[in-house]
Amino acid sequence: MAEPHAEIDIAPFIDHALLAPTATPEQLEQWCADADHYGFAAVCIHPAYVKLAANLLHGRRPQVCAVIGFPYGATTSAVKLYEAQEAVENGATELDVVINLGWLKAGKADEVYREIAEIREETGQVVKTILEMALLTEAEKRLAAELCMDAGAAFLKTSTGLYGGATVADVRLLKEITKDRVGIKASGGIRTLEQAIDLIVAGATRLGTSRSVELMHQGRRQKNIEEGGNY
Numbered sequence: 001m002a003e004p005h006a007e008i009d010i011a012p013f014i015d016h017a018l019l020a021p022t023a024t025p026e027q028l029e030q031w032c033a034d035a036d037h038y039g040f041a042a043v044c045i046h047p048a049y050v051k052l053a054a055n056l057l058h059g060r061r062p063q064v065c066a067v068i069g070f071p072y073g074a075t076t077s078a079v080k081l082y083e084a085q086e087a088v089e090n091g092a093t094e095l096d097v098v099i100n101l102g103w104l105k106a107g108k109a110d111e112v113y114r115e116i117a118e119i120r121e122e123t124g125q126v127v128k129t130i131l132e133m134a135l136l137t138e139a140e141k142r143l144a145a146e147l148c149m150d151a152g153a154a155f156l157k158t159s160t161g162l163y164g165g166a167t168v169a170d171v172r173l174l175k176e177i178t179k180d181r182v183g184i185k186a187s188g189g190i191r192t193l194e195q196a197i198d199l200i201v202a203g204a205t206r207l208g209t210s211r212s213v214e215l216m217h218q219g220r221r222q223k224n225i226e227e228g229g230n231y
Contacts, residue, residue: 014041066083069097088125
């Protein structure tokens with residue numbers, strides 16, 4: 001386990017996620033303001049809010065990341081491609097794409113590869129593939145990772161958060177598989193600073209969480225305690 005006082009600035013790792021189905025434009029404005037204030041890597045949002053986020057973050061450090069095929073990955077390839085292209089036209093520079101898990105489990109590796117490769121080639125943007133690792137065997141995790149890397153994915157993402165959160169074991173497995181060829185995004189259930197640091201130490205290069213500001217406050221409190229002050 002990582003020490004609570006580990007000297008890691010987690011802010012540049014964070015994809016600040018606003019993926020609740022009830023998310024409002026007002027919440028998005030706050031999310032973008034927080035991402036800019038803390039220096040998060042990106043805001044991760046539904047495609048319907050990409051244009052607003054791109055306007056709010058224009059010229060700022062955080063990237064605009066849109067989820068594609070979210071949360072089940074079972075829409076058709078044509079729909080996913082259109083959704084990805086429209087998101088990019090509206091200002092997204094990163095795409096978190098849920099792979100088709102049914103195809104993977106049915107042995108349709110070519111279809112999984114082709115879908116991701118087409119999105120990557122047609123949009124020209126950073127693609128992070130969501131593997132939903134809690135639903136996969138180890139052999140399927142390895143196959144999914146290799147297919148997505150071959151298809152041009154820049155990151156492998158552990159989960160949507162619906163079926164279990166990111167685990168240190170899964171991040172370590174992805175690090176072993178990828179050999180640092182691509183990034184690793186740990187996502188789902190990250191509620192404490194200690195969890196976040198453990199995942200980074202294990203090999204995560206991005207963290208997907210809706211509790212980003214809370215994590216920053218935890219870090220601030222911890223630093224204050226170490227320095228003998230009051231929060």
